[in-house]
Amino acid sequence: MSAKIFSIANQKGGVGKTTTAINLSTTLAQKGIKTLLIDLDPQGNATSGLGLEKTKGSSLYSVFHGEGTANDKIVQTRQKNLSIIPSEVDLAAIEVELAQSDNYLLKLKECLEPIKRSNSVDVIILDSPPALGLLSMNGLSAADYLLIALQCEYLALEGLSQILNVVQELKEQGINPSLEIGGIIMTMFDIRTRLSTQVLDEVKKHFSKKLFKSIIPRSIRLSEAPSFGQSIFEYDSHSSGAIAYANLGKEIINRFDLKK
Ligand code: ATP
Ligand code: MG
Numbered sequence: 001m002s003a004k005i006f007s008i009a010n011q012k013g014g015v016g017k018t019t020t021a022i023n024l025s026t027t028l029a030q031k032g033i034k035t036l037l038i039d040l041d042p043q044g045n046a047t048s049g050l051g052l053e054k055t056k057g058s059s060l061y062s063v064f065h066g067e068g069t070a071n072d073k074i075v076q077t078r079q080k081n082l083s084i085i086p087s088e089v090d091l092a093a094i095e096v097e098l099a100q101s102d103n104y105l106l107k108l109k110e111c112l113e114p115i116k117r118s119n120s121v122d123v124i125i126l127d128s129p130p131a132l133g134l135l136s137m138n139g140l141s142a143a144d145y146l147l148i149a150l151q152c153e154y155l156a157l158e159g160l161s162q163i164l165n166v167v168q169e170l171k172e173q174g175i176n177p178s179l180e181i182g183g184i185i186m187t188m189f190d191i192r193t194r195l196s197t198q199v200l201d202e203v204k205k206h207f208s209k210k211l212f213k214s215i216i217p218r219s220i221r222l223s224e225a226p227s228f229g230q231s232i233f234e235y236d237s238h239s240s241g242a243i244a245y246a247n248l249g250k251e252i253i254n255r256f257d258l259k260k
Helices: 017-030 045-049 091-100 107-118 134-142 156-172 194-207 220-228 240-255
Strands: 004-009 035-039 082-085 123-127 145-151 180-187
Touching: 004 017, 004 134, 017 035, 017 045, 017 082, 017 123, 017 145, 017 180, 017 220, 017 240, 035 045, 045 220, 091 134, 107 123, 107 134, 134 156, 145 156, 156 180, 156 194, 180 194, 180 240, 220 240
Parallel strands: 004 123, 004 145, 035 082, 035 123, 145 180
Antiparallel strands: none
């Protein structure tokens, strides 16, 4: 079976996309699912968050330009079953350069074909940059499922309708007709604030079917882990954040039938 591709996206910055990409990938890998994390953000936070260098030439940049294949860019991480295609600052230029090529929304999909054909991974997780620029749009065009990281904060739902409209357009225009909303992941939930609960209630009211039951709490441990280049499972496997991401992983395995 060819790899299922999940794009973790939200045009809003700092909502927990990368934290989710790192920790979801890690927990899936720990469950024996061969997982490839692709860092599509020129900031390279997923790359450094897993303790890898943002080495020049290590990203998909050259592959976007037709040199080599994405398979050549895959790097093994310390975690068994988890590999990554890193990012580095070169990738930023792609936003501009891609716009000049034909089929510019489907470049990533093309790049990923050899990986899918090689059957070497079960799941591909794309960590998208903020803003719906060409890299994020390529992620959505290549994905089977969109996972939306939604921070429990004011105006969260406004951003949500915007990305849902983009998905609708990609489907209607035939760019990615089979793209599905895989689910909504609530992040940085703070039990002490009414706002967190209110936002969660709103999302439940309108999107209950899509909402994952595992809610990611606001946790200092989650925010500390990346500076050590570690997932939450390495940094503090008993923390509330680790438990929440492990539960999210289980839900995702069940929802998308990823069991090994
Ligand atoms: P960007 O849009 O810039 O790529 P992002 O959506 O990927 O941001 P993250 O980088 O995951 O968001 O998180 C933003 C900041 O919030 C980071 O400093 C991260 O460590 C912190 N953070 C993420 N999730 C949590 C959480 N559940 N609890 C506390 N801090 C968190
Ligand atoms: Mg990020």
